[in-house]
Amino acid sequence: MTTTIPQRAADRRTPLRDAAGALRGFVRAQPLGAVALVLIVVFVLAAVLAPWLAPHDPLEQFRRNILEEPSAQFPLGTDDLGRDVLSRTIHGARTSLLIGVATTGISLVLGTAIGVVSGYFGRAVDVVIQRVMDAVQAIPGIVLLLFIAVILGPSVRNTVIALTVVITPSFNRIARGETLRIRQERYVEAARATGASTPRILALHVLPNMFAPVFTLGSLIFAGVIIAESALSFLGIGAPPPTPSWGAMLSEGVRYVERAPWIILVPAALLSLAVFSFNLLGDALRDHLDPRLQRPVARAARRWWGRGRPPAGLAPSLARAVERAADEKDAGDRTQT
Numbered sequence: 001m002t003t004t005i006p007q008r009a010a011d012r013r014t015p016l017r018d019a020a021g022a023l024r025g026f027v028r029a030q031p032l033g034a035v036a037l038v039l040i041v042v043f044v045l046a047a048v049l050a051p052w053l054a055p056h057d058p059l060e061q062f063r064r065n066i067l068e069e070p071s072a073q074f075p076l077g078t079d080d081l082g083r084d085v086l087s088r089t090i091h092g093a094r095t096s097l098l099i100g101v102a103t104t105g106i107s108l109v110l111g112t113a114i115g116v117v118s119g120y121f122g123r124a125v126d127v128v129i130q131r132v133m134d135a136v137q138a139i140p141g142i143v144l145l146l147f148i149a150v151i152l153g154p155s156v157r158n159t160v161i162a163l164t165v166v167i168t169p170s171f172n173r174i175a176r177g178e179t180l181r182i183r184q185e186r187y188v189e190a191a192r193a194t195g196a197s198t199p200r201i202l203a204l205h206v207l208p209n210m211f212a213p214v215f216t217l218g219s220l221i222f223a224g225v226i227i228a229e230s231a232l233s234f235l236g237i238g239a240p241p242p243t244p245s246w247g248a249m250l251s252e253g254v255r256y257v258e259r260a261p262w263i264i265l266v267p268a269a270l271l272s273l274a275v276f277s278f279n280l281l282g283d284a285l286r287d288h289l290d291p292r293l294q295r296p297v298a299r300a301a302r303r304w305w306g307r308g309r310p311p312a313g314l315a316p317s318l319a320r321a322v323e324r325a326a327d328e329k330d331a332g333d334r335t336q337t
Contacts, residue, residue: 026288033284039277043270047094054087058244067260077262079252089266091244096274099156099239100225103163108218110164111171116206118172119179120198130176133169141166142231149232154240159232163225174217178210212289220282223275230271246271 027034046053055075062068062082070077076085118129136144145166152158182188182205191201232238233247241248246267253263 026284030284030288033281033288036277036280036284039273040281043093043097043274043277046090047097050090050094054084054090056084056087058083058088058091059242060084067256069260070262076266077260079249079260079263080256085249085263085266088244088249089246089270092246092249092267093270093274095156095239095243095245096226096229096247096271099159099163099229100222102160103167103225103229104218104222106160106164107167107221108171108214111168112175112207112210112214114168115172115175115177116179116202116210119176120183120202120206126176129172133172136165137169145228145232146235146237149237154237156239156243159229159238162232163228166228167221167225170221171214171217174213175210178213179206182206182209212285216282216286216289219278219285223278223282226271226274226278 027037060083062074062078062084064082065074065078066082067080068074068078068082074084074086076089079085079088114129114133118126145162148162148165149158152161185205188201188205191205196204229238230245230247230250233245234251236251238247239245249267250264250271253260253267256263
């Protein structure tokens, strides 16, 4: 028996190639999302390579250069203690992203696990878990966050714990809703009929099919975590001094905003750019991973271009959506005739 060419090509496929193909498809379909992804990669590289990129130690104090304006030695000037603003800004990205990754990752895993258990088993388990989550969400997020942070004290670990408690219910709601939908699908009923165990059904059928909404929410939550961490550091209950953090730099520099505005301009600009990038990436992932959002886009495109087709080079994802809608319409017309 000979192996056909398509079969050989399929055999050569690897997870790495699949991931590269998915990335290429995302870049073509969502150019703004690709720009946001590039910015996020730059932030991550700056955080990882901070010890080599920073020109000075972020904690080193140059007593003769207090509140010095930007110069060749200090490209972004110095703060009120003579510390290099550029070095502290680069290391501040490491602190903010570390807290963001830890908080989002722990909340995603914990909230998804709770939501899946609650949605799949239902009944008393669902009632108890959801009432606890409702009680947490009944308290305003900022009040609960400040209460936990004050009780635990200022540290990176305690900041992650406080943010995780506040954010976990959001992932729980998404995971529970998706689980309630997925467990009614025919492929889950077929898996039960064949004798598949509950862990196997959850691992092979439930979790993979809720990847898109949970991952999209995670990218959006990440931006909120960075803002919350900066707010806590600004209030003095986040990362403890002298740990460099964007929020702490804003808190320290606000007293000298008229005399030395460079202390807060760069951290504020980078914080805004990071939040914008993660929000933009989240919107792009939502549009790319949810096929239900493509039909309204196709209808809008038909109204804009009339009976013509949009130029694929200008809007490739829009063009494909319109082509699919037109093909479906033609197939429906042929069926009726």
